[in-house]
Amino acid sequence: MHRDYSLGELAVQFGLELRGDPALRVSHVATLSQATEGSLSFLANSRYRKHLGSTRASAVVVVAADVEGCPVAALVDPNPYLAYARIATLMYPAASMTAGIHPSAVVATAAKVAPSVAIGPLCVIEAGAELGERVQVGAGCTVLAGARIGDDTQLMPRVTLYAGVHIGARCLLHTGAVIGADGFGFAPDAGTWFKVPQVGSVRIGDDVEIGANTTIDRGAIGDTIVENGAKLDNQIQVGHNVVIGAHTAIAACTGISGSTTIGRRCMIGGMVGFAGHLTIADDVVITGCSLVSASIRESGSYSSGMPTVETRAWRRMVANLRRFGEKER
Amino acid sequence: MHRDYSLGELAVQFGLELRGDPALRVSHVATLSQATEGSLSFLANSRYRKHLGSTRASAVVVVAADVEGCPVAALVDPNPYLAYARIATLMYPAASMTAGIHPSAVVATAAKVAPSVAIGPLCVIEAGAELGERVQVGAGCTVLAGARIGDDTQLMPRVTLYAGVHIGARCLLHTGAVIGADGFGFAPDAGTWFKVPQVGSVRIGDDVEIGANTTIDRGAIGDTIVENGAKLDNQIQVGHNVVIGAHTAIAACTGISGSTTIGRRCMIGGMVGFAGHLTIADDVVITGCSLVSASIRESGSYSSGMPTVETRAWRRMVANLRRFGEKER
Amino acid sequence: MHRDYSLGELAVQFGLELRGDPALRVSHVATLSQATEGSLSFLANSRYRKHLGSTRASAVVVVAADVEGCPVAALVDPNPYLAYARIATLMYPAASMTAGIHPSAVVATAAKVAPSVAIGPLCVIEAGAELGERVQVGAGCTVLAGARIGDDTQLMPRVTLYAGVHIGARCLLHTGAVIGADGFGFAPDAGTWFKVPQVGSVRIGDDVEIGANTTIDRGAIGDTIVENGAKLDNQIQVGHNVVIGAHTAIAACTGISGSTTIGRRCMIGGMVGFAGHLTIADDVVITGCSLVSASIRESGSYSSGMPTVETRAWRRMVANLRRFGEKER
Secondary structure, eight states: OOOOEEHHHHHHHHTOEEESOTTOEEOEEOOTTTOOTTEEEEOOSGGGGGGTTTOOOSEEEEOGGGTTTOSSEEEEOSOHHHHHHHHHHHHSOOOOOOSEEOTTOEEOTTSEEOTTOEEOTTOEEOTTOEEOTTOEEOTTOEEOTTOEEOTTOEEOTTOEEOTTOEEOTTOEEOTTOEESOOOOOEEEETTEEEEOOOOOOEEEOSSOEEOTTOEEOOOSSSOEEEOTTOEEOTTOEEOTTOEEOTTOEEOTTOEEOTTOEEOTTOEEOTTOEEOSSOEEOTTEEEOTTOEEOSOBOSOEEEEOOOBOEEHHHHHHHHHHHHHTTSSOO | OOOOEEHHHHHHHHTOEEESOTTOEEOEEOOTTTOOTTEEEEOOSGGGGGGTTTOOOSEEEEOGGGTTTOSSEEEEOSOHHHHHHHHHHHHSOOOOOOSEEOTTOEEOTTSEEOTTOEEOTTOEEOTTOEEOTTOEEOTTOEEOTTOEEOTTOEEOTTOEEOTTOEEOTTOEEOTTOEEEEOOOOEEEETTEEEEOOOOOOEEEOSSOEEOTTOEEEOOSSSOEEEOTTOEEOTTOEEOTTOEEOTTOEEOTTOEEOTTOEEOTTOEEOTTOEEOSSOEEOTTEEEOTTOEEOSOBOSOEEEEOOOBOEEHHHHHHHHHHHHHTTSSOO | OOOOEEHHHHHHHHTOEEESOTTOEEOEEOOTTTOOTTEEEEOOSGGGGGGTTTOOOSEEEEOGGGTTTOSSEEEEOSOHHHHHHHHHHHHSOOOOOOSEEOTTSEEOTTSEEOTTOEEOTTOEEOTTOEEOTTOEEOTTOEEOTTOEEOTTOEEOTTOEEOTTOEEOTTOEEOTTOEESOOOOOEEEETTEEEEOOOOOOEEEOSSOEEOTTOEEOOOSSSOEEEOTTOEEOTTOEEOTTOEEOTTOEEOTTOEEOTTOEEOTTOEEOTTOEEOSSOEEOTTEEEOTTOEEOSOBOSOEEEEOOOBOEEHHHHHHHHHHHHHTTSSOO
């Protein structure tokens, strides 16, 4: 599943400075502390520097300042994490499905499927669906009527695309992702709720990754949009008519309320809640477990996640806090 | 996919007052700001009133007080959002599956399936399951032994009903919903956990909507219950033996602890956590990202979601708050 | 689906003291307040003691101190909840699938499947997968290349195991669980994100239960680990390279950040967020809706979930709190 390379080959291919024997070979990746002979490791986070001196890796990707402390061969780059990622991508090529339609898949004759497409067992592809070049559809996926998938996009097993949604090129969708279910819209009607038809769709740009069991609802009117290069972790909920800006990264379990617009290059922590029809500027960082209940107009870092203390101390804090809620002070 | 109507037809059918040409036709819906010729729009939320004067819609559903400011034809109703929803339902009729069982579905001969039922490709319907009139089962659904589905209920693709659960009439369940998995019950046993059999079931009333990837656990003893007309958004977790009252609406990502009873007509925001065996009165509103850890006996609005501030200010707030937890003050 | 037993049989089999007629039979379980003739009930939580005196159960499992107040036959044990769980397991034997492969399943010839294994309809089992003795695979499961499942483990319908993950013996995985999807790892690359290959796997020990729609990501380098006897509720997110210690129980909707290590016998409440590469000691309790953003070195109970108050009072609390964030005080 992985291939081995000489340090010389890696240095040349990725333009890295090499301190060590170019003929030395690495066959797999490992952390500094778990590395053994043949391991390629990296140091990108100072909290792991303590493991550098004792590593048994064959080579480590480091910044120039860490070459001194590196007891083994060093591949030097100002961004060791990125350099490591590029090397690992080379060493561990992703398994690719073979083009063709598995005989157990149910593919409508009116679906438009490029000959280079791979459709796994037990998939359902409805009429009007369009699958671009080299699209890979894992086992058990469901692509409803009129959904479109761009070139080189990969659906892992059991992804569901509702009718009419658009997925861009080179995307990766993980198992359990649901794209295009109805937004949550109901009009009050004499003590009951009347369903508001969700007639918009979902448009996902290129190079987007969507995690396992993440849900992205279709628009009520107009579309829900995820722009190019955005990365969504697992179990994220994206409400109807949300816009997620290009290259924004969102960690797991975050929920985004309908009609919220998030800017570009934002970094949203895990389990963040957005409440309201909000507008979030570009380059905003929200730390984990925060509640965003008002628009954020300026880039910067925002928080409201309360860190744990001992339960007894917490009870005292809450009791004292409650005095703040009393009417007259 | 959508049909066009004259304003006269709409006014008559829905009992609306019309200010404008009854022969004018609308062919689709749009927001005030994105509307073009042929658009039907509506104004229900004052924050969008600023878009009314410049809208290019052909007609707008408004309250009487907004007729004056409406530059185009107006359909007048005291509840424009509801009137809009009714019109949109007419203009965008939901796609209906054709009755019959797809040849790739695996349907037990001992399942009871009305002739008007539609079962999509690659479904599994086990023995003893009962599907009422005009039930629609999307691709890849799994209906285990003895589960029952009421008339006119629709399962979108890849819904799972565990053994013995009951779903009422006219419900809509979205992809990834799991109804009837085991509740989380374990008895401590000398440092390990002994599984407590979850022998109850789930009963869901009529006209209930359940969002994508929402999970509703079966009762430990007795049933988990969702009453008529309740609406559950995506990624909600409902623990064993919970009761959700009629017409209560719950936004996405909320988690409800086992044996909690929520009243009727409640509105629960997103990412709310219920912790404990709680009782919540009728007509309670909980705002998003709150923690409900005690019963609520009176209707009203309750909150504990902490809104974000700049991270540096937040750190100072937390540091000061911690003094509240010190033992003696 | 359930069997009836005499109290004498139960007392003997489970070593319980019986106060009452050994010939009396119980046919089902019920709560104290909903019990009828033939019901077996139990009293394990003092909040339900008020229902003991009026119960119509045929027998109740109680501690010795509650025998006095029990108006019907009593089965006496120091741990009534555990004794009840054992009896209920006997009375409600779990339905077992019949060994064999359903003809609609797509099983690679290069998969290693013990003859005692049951594989349900429409499953996909890829090459190199290994299924131990008596493994049960529910309808619509997907087991990718090289995944291994230990003896007597049960997959409910529509579980997905990514390539190469290991599941131990006697585990139970519920519908929608996704084991081994990519961890969330991206290296910043000039305003875009470069995917870091997730080359580790997931190793799950014996006797682990995993709830519906829970996701456990594969390691970036090295494996994500869930140790023996851990119990995970629904909709939990486990990031890459997390370690969950033996016999730790985690309630629904909790999210665990990558590289976090949680000790043994911990009890983690619902909707808890872990943020950072943390280390949590053994025997730690975290109450619901807390944010754990620093390592916890000592066993004990920790909290930060803020309980709801009336919304108006909450607004005053927040306004006052914000003064704490002002720069100079």
